[in-house]
Amino acid sequence: MAEGSDDIQALITLMGRLPGLGPRSARRIVLQLIRKRSGQMTQLAQLLDRVATNSRECLTCGNITDSDQCAICSDPRRDTGEICVVEDVADLWALERGNSFRGRYHVLGGTLSALDEIGPEDLGIPALLERIENQNVREVILALNATVDGQTTAHYIADILNDMGVAVTGLAHGVPIGGELDYLDDGTISAALNARRKL
Amino acid sequence: MAEGSDDIQALITLMGRLPGLGPRSARRIVLQLIRKRSGQMTQLAQLLDRVATNSRECLTCGNITDSDQCAICSDPRRDTGEICVVEDVADLWALERGNSFRGRYHVLGGTLSALDEIGPEDLGIPALLERIENQNVREVILALNATVDGQTTAHYIADILNDMGVAVTGLAHGVPIGGELDYLDDGTISAALNARRKL
Numbered sequence: 001m002a003e004g005s006d007d008i009q010a011l012i013t014l015m016g017r018l019p020g021l022g023p024r025s026a027r028r029i030v031l032q033l034i035r036k037r038s039g040q041m042t043q044l045a046q047l048l049d050r051v052a053t054n055s056r057e058c059l060t061c062g063n064i065t066d067s068d069q070c071a072i073c074s075d076p077r078r079d080t081g082e083i084c085v086v087e088d089v090a091d092l093w094a095l096e097r098g099n100s101f102r103g104r105y106h107v108l109g110g111t112l113s114a115l116d117e118i119g120p121e122d123l124g125i126p127a128l129l130e131r132i133e134n135q136n137v138r139e140v141i142l143a144l145n146a147t148v149d150g151q152t153t154a155h156y157i158a159d160i161l162n163d164m165g166v167a168v169t170g171l172a173h174g175v176p177i178g179g180e181l182d183y184l185d186d187g188t189i190s191a192a193l194n195a196r197r198k199l
Numbered sequence: 200m201a202e203g204s205d206d207i208q209a210l211i212t213l214m215g216r217l218p219g220l221g222p223r224s225a226r227r228i229v230l231q232l233i234r235k236r237s238g239q240m241t242q243l244a245q246l247l248d249r250v251a252t253n254s255r256e257c258l259t260c261g262n263i264t265d266s267d268q269c270a271i272c273s274d275p276r277r278d279t280g281e282i283c284v285v286e287d288v289a290d291l292w293a294l295e296r297g298n299s300f301r302g303r304y305h306v307l308g309g310t311l312s313a314l315d316e317i318g319p320e321d322l323g324i325p326a327l328l329e330r331i332e333n334q335n336v337r338e339v340i341l342a343l344n345a346t347v348d349g350q351t352t353a354h355y356i357a358d359i360l361n362d363m364g365v366a367v368t369g370l371a372h373g374v375p376i377g378g379e380l381d382y383l384d385d386g387t388i389s390a391a392l393n394a395r396r397k398l
Binding site (some may be wrong): 003004005007008010015017019020021025027028029031032033036037038040042043044045047048049051054055063064065066070088089090096102 | 203204207209210213214218219223226230233237238239240242243244245246247248249250253254262263264269270278287289292295330
């Protein structure tokens with residue numbers, strides 16, 4: 001046993017399974033934590049325990065929160081007439097960091113997939129439709145990833161909503177702010193060219 | 200507040216300060232943990248708490264352990280006649296993974312540094328000398344890093360031990376196993392050339 005104790009070894013293994021980490025980076029992290037065991041490490045253990053105990057999904061939108069309704073769904077200043085549909089909570093957080101959307105969200109928790117047998121019910125699409133009917137929603141923004149599954153899901157939802165008479169929009173494709181043309185993929189460049197606008 | 204709750208945000212900040220992680224990777228890790236909050240996350244919190252509570256330095260060698268003596272110092276099959284001196288616990292673990300040294304260790308916890316005012320007492324060098332005198336040590340291997348501070352510390356210890364009549368050795372420099380000459384720095388290549396051996 002090279003690494004101190006069984007617990008330390010188990011900790012390194014567990015850490016090494018986190019996304020983006022491996023055995024080497026996990027060892028480095030665990031050693032630094034042990035060096036700061038009375039401060040940083042204890043604090044981290046307590047926070048992890050608290051977040052594990054308190055976290056749950058917002059009953060309305062599926063965002064991660066520590067109460068029945070997330071901060072966004074319980075904020076009266078956020079427009080209930082606009083719902084932005086995202087694949088997962090990471091996307092919701094990313095849009096919130098953008099700080100320009102003032103409506104509400106709906107987290108699908110994945111995309112439709114015939115291969116993985118994920119249907120509309122698994123993604124809470126009936127719940128989304130119910131929400132749209134009951135809350136007088138004017139516009140639904142489908143902010144799904146530009147992958148095949150993401151776009152299939154977007155089309156599926158758009159078809160239903162168009163029949164319901166709700167405005168459906170998608171995020172614009174184009175050159176990222178600060179992006180260099182030379183480094184962009186061909187698909188993005190032609191999308192940006194097709195959607196060119198008058199200056 | 201984009202990220203769920205104050206606790207989640209504090210957790211992301213704390214995670215993002217670990218070596219090799221930043222805000223983006225910390226967010227990804229925390230989201231994955233929350234997804235597995237009843238399993239992986241709770242387990243991680245418990246392990247961190249246990250390791251933080253139980254970890255301490257081995258009273259003999261300075262290795263991280265959960266008792267007064269580490270597994271190496273309390274293993275009667277490990278040769279007490281050889282002591283390998285390392286800068287920190289990460290180096291000890293690395294040598295143990297190599298699985299070819301069967302003696303004992305001594306962790307300095309740093310290197311001599313005039314700039315940072317780190318003297319021999321701060322590194323427990325008197326304790327090392329006492330250990331060498333009392334335990335009938337035949338050979339001391341100085342496995343310190345090939346940095347200026349590491350080599351200064353090695354020379355300081357070697358001078359004292361030579362006066363005490365103990366054999367002092369250092370790790371060989373040369374081409375790493377599996378290494379390609381083209382990618383090696385000039386210093387390593389000339390060291391390997393100077394220490395060339397008959398085949």
